[in-house]
Amino acid sequence: MPQIRSLFATRLYRAALSEHGPAIDPAELAASCYSIAEDDEAGQDWCETEGYPGYTSYASLTDLPWRFPIFADVVKALDGHVAAFAEDLEFDLGDKTLQLEDLWINILPEGGSHGLHIHPHSVISGTTYVAMPEGTSALKLEDPRLGFMMGAPARRKGAREELRSFVYEKPQVGEVLLWESWLRHEVPMNMSEEDRISVSFNYKWT
Template identity: 65%
Template sequence: YPGYTSYASLDDLPRRASVFAQLKTRLDRHARAYAEALQLDLGAGRLRLDSLWVNILKSGGSHTSHIHPHSVISGTVYVAVPPGASALKLEDPRLAMMMAAPPRRADADEDQKSFVYMAPQPGTVLMWESWLRHEVTVNRAKSERISVSFNYAWG
């Protein structure tokens, strides 16, 4: 893996550094608003940030397709996105059920494409439901792409 991630080795960043505690406060507001927009019925439970980690993706690095089990909302805050940096690739969840479907036209509307590519800028915050398969395409930038990713659990 050409890069570094603190996932599973340093997931208590909001307790370790005040800058991450401030980030958590802001993300908590966004997660509540996003859950409301998704019309989630949280009942007596609430969303809580249960992991927050740093990613440093070197040139040539990627992160293969995956989901975030045991989470409700996942996302990323983009810190450094140099020219040519990799995009976030989101997969249409219907893809596995389109066994005999013809491919989509190149000019298809974004909500009909099999994959959507998000090219973030520094400061961008993206959130998605944790079941959504996604990946980080190859970083073609000459320098590192730096981000902070997170998961919200329900309980």
């Protein structure tokens, strides 16, 4: 009998943010995101210059946990999730730890999207979801081998998840997704009339 195994697994972590750290009210977190977006003129200018639809604090603010205590609570929860994911990945961290590198708000209105990208120089990246209205886009994850498949035929419709070229993960409000930072991902166009709100982050090995 032939032996067929799956090698080089790509892990995706999904859990309720509240499983680690204090409980966080999504409505309060959403209000904080909007308040920061309204006051962040530098971020607004960056989004306009770069053609970013909606708002992101990625290029303007580095102190969200200091500005609003609710973001400090988010970080406490994320630290627990990242530690659990690192254990699952069987990382040998030595005498170093995984620490938060940056944390930013994303507000995508109707028609907004964020193209395929990775998070260089980080180890674990992820997003926690604040508002996911009906009809909004899932997170699209790309098979990291895709660029090496050359003349391979397309997969059959309904192929097993581990064999698909793309996986669409639709998180719920209050959940967190984690992945290794080299994994390419995107947010397809938001087809909802309401804003899609999330908080993304990177952890580095230091």
